[in-house]
Amino acid sequence: MSxxxxxxxxxxRARKGDRRAFDLLVLKYQxxxxxxxxxxxxxxxxxxxxxxxxxxxxxxxxxxxRGDSAFYTWIYRIAVNTAKNQLASDARGGYMVSLNSGxxxxxxxxxxEPEALRDGGTPDALAATEELKxxxxxxISDLPEDLRTALTLREMxxxxxxxxxxxxxxxxxxxxxxxxxxxxxxxxxxxxxxxx
Amino acid sequence: xxxxxxxxxxxxxxSTTLRDTVSQWWDDEWRADDSELDTLLSxxxxxxxRTRSYELIGSRLRGESLxxxxxxxxxxxxxxxxxxxxxxxxxxxxxxxxxxxxRHRRIWQGAIAASLFAAVTAxxxxxSTGDRAGIEPMQAEGPTENDRAVMxxxxxxxxxxxxxxxxxxxxxxxxxxxxxxxAPANASKLPDWATGRSNSGPDPYVVxxxxxxxxxxxxxxxxxxxxxxxxx
Numbered sequence: 001m002s003x004x005x006x007x008x009x010x011x012x013r014a015r016k017g018d019r020r021a022f023d024l025l026v027l028k029y030q031x032x033x034x035x036x037x038x039x040x041x042x043x044x045x046x047x048x049x050x051x052x053x054x055x056x057x058x059x060x061x062x063x064x065x066r067g068d069s070a071f072y073t074w075i076y077r078i079a080v081n082t083a084k085n086q087l088a089s090d091a092r093g094g095y096m097v098s099l100n101s102g103x104x105x106x107x108x109x110x111x112x113e114p115e116a117l118r119d120g121g122t123p124d125a126l127a128a129t130e131e132l133k134x135x136x137x138x139x140i141s142d143l144p145e146d147l148r149t150a151l152t153l154r155e156m157x158x159x160x161x162x163x164x165x166x167x168x169x170x171x172x173x174x175x176x177x178x179x180x181x182x183x184x185x186x187x188x189x190x191x192x193x194x195x196x
Numbered sequence: 197x198x199x200x201x202x203x204x205x206x207x208x209x210x211s212t213t214l215r216d217t218v219s220q221w222w223d224d225e226w227r228a229d230d231s232e233l234d235t236l237l238s239x240x241x242x243x244x245x246r247t248r249s250y251e252l253i254g255s256r257l258r259g260e261s262l263x264x265x266x267x268x269x270x271x272x273x274x275x276x277x278x279x280x281x282x283x284x285x286x287x288x289x290x291x292x293x294x295x296x297x298x299r300h301r302r303i304w305q306g307a308i309a310a311s312l313f314a315a316v317t318a319x320x321x322x323x324s325t326g327d328r329a330g331i332e333p334m335q336a337e338g339p340t341e342n343d344r345a346v347m348x349x350x351x352x353x354x355x356x357x358x359x360x361x362x363x364x365x366x367x368x369x370x371x372x373x374x375x376x377x378x379a380p381a382n383a384s385k386l387p388d389w390a391t392g393r394s395n396s397g398p399d400p401y402v403v404x405x406x407x408x409x410x411x412x413x414x415x416x417x418x419x420x421x422x423x424x425x426x427x428x
Contacts, residue, residue: 001227001228001229001230002227003221003224003225003226006221006226006228006233009230009233010233013233013237014284014285015284015285016284016285017283017284017285017286018237018285019272019275020237020240021233021237022275023240023244023268023272024236024237024240024243026267026268026271027240027243027244027247027268028221028222028247030264030265030266030267030268030271031251031255031264034264034265034267035260035261035264044263048265048267048270051267052267052270052271052274055267055271056271056274056275059275059278059283059284060278060282062284063284121263129262129263132252132262133256133262136252136253136256137256140253140256140257151253151257152257154223155253155254155257155258156257156258160225161223161225176216176219176220176225179219179223180215180216180219180220183219183249183250183253184215186249186253187246187249187253190249190252190253191249194248194249194252
């Protein structure tokens with residue numbers, strides 16, 4: 001099965017009542033959904049609430065998911081509509097909002113700058129975040145060159161394993177292994193810092 | 197937070213295969229059978245820990261915020277508040293697969309019903325109008341035991357003086373339409389309606405069989421028999 005089919009299989013299981021299947025879908029897409037909503041909403045707390053709301057709506061509407069589109073397309077559409085509804089609601093309540101009329105559901109153009117998820121908070125939280133960043137940076141720089149290159153091509157350039165194999169002139173299995181080993185090494189360095 | 201020792205212990209407990217699988221799944225590169233999803237479903241907490249790390253690593257490399265939250269607990273708390281009968285799987289849920297097979301069954305049922313209706317209508321119209329010119333006499337390998345019994349019964353009957361005993365075509369490849377002609381000298385000649393030369397009503401005849409066959413039925417359908425004797 002492709003990634004899209006994996007998601008549809010998880011949806012099918014969730015529709016039969018398997019909550020673990022829906023958990024996996026949440027784990028896979030929760031961060032992307034939060035970033036998407038943060039393009040529309042400034043308040044971090046509202047972003048988290050709306051991301052939650054997005055998944056609750058999706059769960060309730062699972063039976064209406066026909067599988068014509070990919071699950072992530074569907075959940076992104078719910079997220080965008082949820083964010084837009086919030087903006088409209090805030091506008092009715094007298095808040096000043098920036099509605100970009102050029103935006104569309106499928107557009108990647110930000111409605112507003114995604115400030116909501118910019119690192120911030122209390123001094124302790126800021127310090128913890130800075131420590132985490134430093135640890136990740138250090139772990140990445142400590143990686144062997146081939147592992148770092150594979151991971152960078154994946155995470156920064158968004159290349160598929162097949163494309164990375166072409167770039168690095170190695171088998172696709174080697175790419176898979178390098179990315180996995182790179183992540184394992186970094187994770188060991190940050191495990192005590194990453195929190196929840 | 198989990199200390200370094202805890203991390204090592206958990207790594208020791210988790211299989212490398214699972215962690216490798218999560219890495220590929222996170223990258224949309226995992227090609228699995230439906231049954232292999234159980235590998236991930238068997239350890240959602242392990243997947244959760246891995247994906248949190250992968251998210252932080254990816255975000256840092258892309259220069260994005262590290263402040264996205266893990267929403268799983270809060271989402272599950274909200275989902276727990278949904279009444280059981282309003283949850284997926286709580287009642288009228290039809291899976292994607294079973295929905296497809298349900299539609300598939302409905303299409304086949306409709307096709308079979310339409311075929312059956314058409315076949316019954318055709319036989320009914322043919323018998324009621326008496327127009328047998330369009331019916332191809334059945335080509336068969338030879339008379340069955342049942343045929344022989346019917347013919348024996350017919351031959352044994354005492355017929356009117358001007359009606360000759362029914363004759364069965366001796367060649368097995370020939371039609372088993374049997375003629376009871378009023379002209380004994382032409383006993384072997386088929387009536388016009390049977391050869392398609394005339395649209396007039398049936399001459400005196402004996403039809404022993406018309407066997408309806410259809411792919412939908414798989415085997416032969418019910419037999420229709422008619423035996424008439426011209427009394428003119």
